[in-house]
Amino acid sequence: MGEHASSTRQSTHRRRNVESFGRAVQFSEPGHAPIAAWEPKYRRSVVLSDLLATVVAVGATGLLFGAKGAASWHQLWVVLGVTTVALVLCSLWMNRAWSANALGQGADEFGRLGRGLFSAAVVLALGGLALESTNIRLWVFVAIPAIALFAFPMRYALRRLLHKSRREGRCLLPVLVAGSVETARDLIARTRSAPHLGWRIEAVCTFDGRGDNDDELAGVPVVGRLRDLAEHVRRGGYRVVAIASDPYWTPRRLQELAWNLEGSEAEMVVAPVLMEVAGPRLHVSGVLGMPLLRVSAPVFSGARRVVKEIVDRVGSALLLTVFSPLVLAISLLIVLDSRGSVFYRQQRVGKDGRSFTMVKFRTMIPNADKLRSGLANEGHGLLFKMRTDPRVTRVGAVLRRYSLDELPQLFNVLSGSMSLVGPRPPLPEESERYTKDVRRRLLVKPGMTGLWQVSGRSDLPWEESVRLDLRYVEDxxxxxxxxxxxxxxxxxxxxxxxx
Known part of the structure; x- marks a missing residue:
């Protein structure tokens, strides 16, 4: 009776899957995962955008600078131009810049694109040295950077369109989660809060085939038990099988599941226990015939950190130069709007717990700190925030709205006490109440912006802002x-x- 009920639920759920995808899905054959029409189209769009960026950048370089110092326009355009285009495309392909697994999410997509262009520039430069060609410098130092200027924004624009479609419930991959009730519920909640990642959890398998209300778990149908997972995957045609933590999953059972899923075209994803460790710190290698997940230590020094320091100092100097007219204009508006200093200085805690003076434009009335005790805190955790703070001036409200009050922090970056990107700089009273794990935020320099800045800022719960800062420190x-x-x-x- 139980098996019949499970089969009925699975059949009904499969019909709903087909209806929910509409024309966006074609089933290749029974037992195979659905082929979403948007996937190859999106990949083709990315390839074409890279091709267009490369051709336009190389063509513009040839038209604007090519005639100078060239023995022949025909030689320069046909030989070097076409060679550059071909080399860039081959380098992107070899660096897997068009791999479906990397497109549409995460920083890895842009990392692969950058490595591909850098590799092409290196090969092109070495070829120029070997051929003793002086014309090659034009393509290495002008054409390749020009390609990057076109390719990166075009990739980002395509990603924005994809994420918009996903937020509207389109261009999503059907996912089946298999694990304990608790871990499955957590994965469902994470997926729903981040639809841009492209997962739509449409079914769950648990140890006993039961959820919160027998047939459902957090609103998702429970279609069966863990021991019958491979059968449910083949019958339901899911694209991703997410394995969540459960005592049932032994190494042998996971291996057998991987064997049983062969030929189903479903991707098997195992959620590790180290949920907050990802990116460059994770490495998979085989030792003594066993697959091992190596977790390297966070990098707080070395060549990459030197590059970051250089980028911080040079970048802050350039930004201060560019925004100097705006800084002067804002200073004048602050003086005309209210009495008091143009700048507001406050003690903050930086790398390794060292205090420094952070500089911002003044956005409140004088002696605003003394009036704080009589106000209601609308912030989360240790943060004090108010949506309508009576201490904020008219000009200050505009500055805060667009984060213009933080422009003077570029002086902190230039002096070395802050970074362009990093965790939020805490107040001394906040850092004194940090627990041991939260204090890991102080292992790196605080930043003008960070994951917290691009993920909601003051709207974030305290726990989420801490999690984002720690993720930045670790990864x-x-x-x-x-x-x-x-x-x-x-x-x-x-x-x-x-x-």
């Missing part, structure tokens, strides 16, 4: 910094979570 990379800086522009323009 830091130069690519992640670049992605955060790019997203910061959108967060500042929209003013989301700023008050």
């Amino acid at each position: 830091w990379s130069l690519t992640l910094d670049a992605v955060i800086m790019w997203k910061t522009v959108r967060a500042v323009v929209t003013g989301q979570g700023a008050y």
Whole structure:
């Protein structure tokens, strides 16, 4: 009777899967995962965007600079131009910049694109040295950077369109979660809070085939038991099988499941216990015939950190130069709006617990700190925030809305007490109440922006802001910094979570 009920639920659920995808899905054959029409189309769009960026950048380089110092326009355009295009495309392919697993989410997509362009530039430069060609410098130092200027924004624009579709319930992959009730519920909640990742959990398998209300778990149908998972996957045609923690999953059973899923075209994803460790710190290797997941220590020094220091100092100097007219204009508005100093100085805690003076534009009336005790805290955890703070001036409200009050922090970055990207700089009274795990935020320099800035800022719960900061500390990379800086522009323009 139980098996018949499970089969009936699975058949009904499969019909609903087909209806929910509509024309976006074609089933290749019984027992195979559905082929979503948007997947190959999106991949083709990415390839074509890279091709277009490469051709346009190389063509523009040839038209604007090519005639100078060239023995023949025909030689320069046909030989070097076409060679550059072919080399860039081959390098992107070899660096798996078009791999379906990397497209549409995470910093890895942009990392692969950057590595592909860098590899092409290196090969092109070495070829120029071997051939003793002086014309090659034009393509290495002008054409390749120009390709990056076109390719990265085009990739980002395509990703934004994909994420918009996913938030509207389209372009999602059907997922079956298999694990304990608690871990499955947690994975369902995480997936629903981040639809841009592209997962739609449509079924759950538990040890006994039961959920919160027998047939459901957090609103998702429970279609069967863990021991029958492979059969449910083949019958339901799911694209992803997410294995969540459960005592049932022994190494032998996971291996047998992987064998049983062969030929189903379903991707098997195992959620590790180290949920907050990802990116460059995870490495899979085989030792003595066993697959081992190696977790390397966080990198707080070395060549990459030197590069970050250089980027911070040079970047802050350039930004101060570019925004100097805006800084002067804001200073004048603050003076005309209310009495008091233009700048507001406050003690904050930086790397390794060392205190420093953080500089911001003044957005409140003088002696605002003394009036804080009589106000209601609308912030989360240790943070004090108010959506409508009576101490904020008229100009200050505008500055806070678009984070313009933080521009003077560029002086902190230039002096070395802060970084362009990093955890939020805490107040001394906040850091004194930090637990041992939260104090790991102080292992790196605080930043003007960070994961907290591009994920909601003041709207975030305290626990979520801590989790994001710790994730940055643990999984830091130069690519992640670049992605955060790019997203910061959108967060500042929209003013989301700023008050």
